[in-house]
Amino acid sequence: MQSFQHSRARLGERIRRLREATAATRGPAPEICADCQGTGWVIRNQDGVSRASRCECWIREKIGKLRQSAGIPIRYARCTFDGFTVYPNEDLERALRRAREFADRFPVRQNSLLLAGPSGIGKTHLAAAILNECAGKGIGGVYCESATLLTRLRSTYDKNSGTQDTDILRRLTNADLLVLDDLGGEQLTRWGQNMLHMVLNSRYNQDLATVCTTRLPPSPHERDSLLFEIGGRLLSMLHQMCDVVEFDGADYRHAGEHPDADTLETLWDERRRRTVGPTPQARFVPEQRLQP
Ligand SMILES: Nc1ncnc2c1ncn2[C@@H]1O[C@H](COP(=O)(O)OP(=O)(O)O)[C@@H](O)[C@H]1O
Ligand SMILES: [Mg+2]
Numbered sequence: 001m002q003s004f005q006h007s008r009a010r011l012g013e014r015i016r017r018l019r020e021a022t023a024a025t026r027g028p029a030p031e032i033c034a035d036c037q038g039t040g041w042v043i044r045n046q047d048g049v050s051r052a053s054r055c056e057c058w059i060r061e062k063i064g065k066l067r068q069s070a071g072i073p074i075r076y077a078r079c080t081f082d083g084f085t086v087y088p089n090e091d092l093e094r095a096l097r098r099a100r101e102f103a104d105r106f107p108v109r110q111n112s113l114l115l116a117g118p119s120g121i122g123k124t125h126l127a128a129a130i131l132n133e134c135a136g137k138g139i140g141g142v143y144c145e146s147a148t149l150l151t152r153l154r155s156t157y158d159k160n161s162g163t164q165d166t167d168i169l170r171r172l173t174n175a176d177l178l179v180l181d182d183l184g185g186e187q188l189t190r191w192g193q194n195m196l197h198m199v200l201n202s203r204y205n206q207d208l209a210t211v212c213t214t215r216l217p218p219s220p221h222e223r224d225s226l227l228f229e230i231g232g233r234l235l236s237m238l239h240q241m242c243d244v245v246e247f248d249g250a251d252y253r254h255a256g257e258h259p260d261a262d263t264l265e266t267l268w269d270e271r272r273r274r275t276v277g278p279t280p281q282a283r284f285v286p287e288q289r290l291q292p
């Protein structure tokens with residue numbers, strides 16, 4: 001321990017000198033942590049034994065980097081479960097509970113998750129909250145919107161792009177946690193279906209969980225279902241690997257600035273009255289009973 005303390009002190013001194021040297025060119029350096037002198041290590045006495053452990057400042061920085069490298073869009077970068085407003089809506093409450101449970105249990109092996117429901121109800125919010133929560137546990141996740149992913153993959157066929165499709169695919173297939181947002185946001189070509197199937201299948205085989213979202217009904221028996229946008233093979237894969245969590249609610253994007261629970265409940269009531277009117281729209285269409 002003596003030698004550890006000695007090398008920690010030497011490291012601290014080197015960091016201090018380096019900061020002084022760079023201050024002239026880059027302006028004032030940030031405060032050096034008083035607990036670890038910038039080394040990232042602190043020595044704590046536990047049951048009479050001195051143990052080296054990571055300093056709080058190092059953990060905070062590491063979590064910040066994990067959150068940044070996940071590539072969560074700015075709008076969702078600060079999404080949390082606590083920041084998710086609930087109102088009397090059983091399915092929405094269940095969706096929040098399932099997302100929270102998923103993050104709490106991670107990285108214990110569990111099924112993937114498919115969050116499904118119309119636009120603006122908070123699917124991406126919950127997926128981003130899962131990534132943020134897991135980053136807090138030191139888990140490196142990746143956010144990816146499915147249409148953007150395919151555009152990026154397609155662009156690698158341009159010889160001047162400088163990126164290889166294998167680099168992109170490796171990042172997605174190997175990430176501890178992947179959020180694949182807005183599946184079926186656009187109709188997939190056969191090539192797009194194959195690409196996404198490859199990513200999901202590879203993760204499934206490696207026992208790596210994925211959180212997917214879609215605004216289309218995931219059941220192939222429903223009208224305008226996800227089946228028509230992503231094809232049977234991919235849909236069947238999703239059903240095999242995911243717990244499907246379907247919910248509906250108020251469209252937050254039409255709820256004004258920082259709506260409270262009462263406002264959302266009123267919007268949700270109005271929406272339900274519109275969809276469950278005297279002539280309900282048939283959502284179940286037997287003649288479209290296609291198998292995935
Ligand atoms: N219940 C909620 N509580 C707090 N913010 C919400 C809620 N639902 C949606 N939002 C916010 O509304 C915006 C749209 O939600 P989003 O997650 O993009 O919906 P979806 O992915 O279902 O289309 C986001 O900024 C999100 O943070
Ligand atoms: Mg979304």
Ligand SMILES: [Zn+2]
Pocket residue numbers: 033034035036037038039040041055056057058
């Ligand atoms: Zn520190």
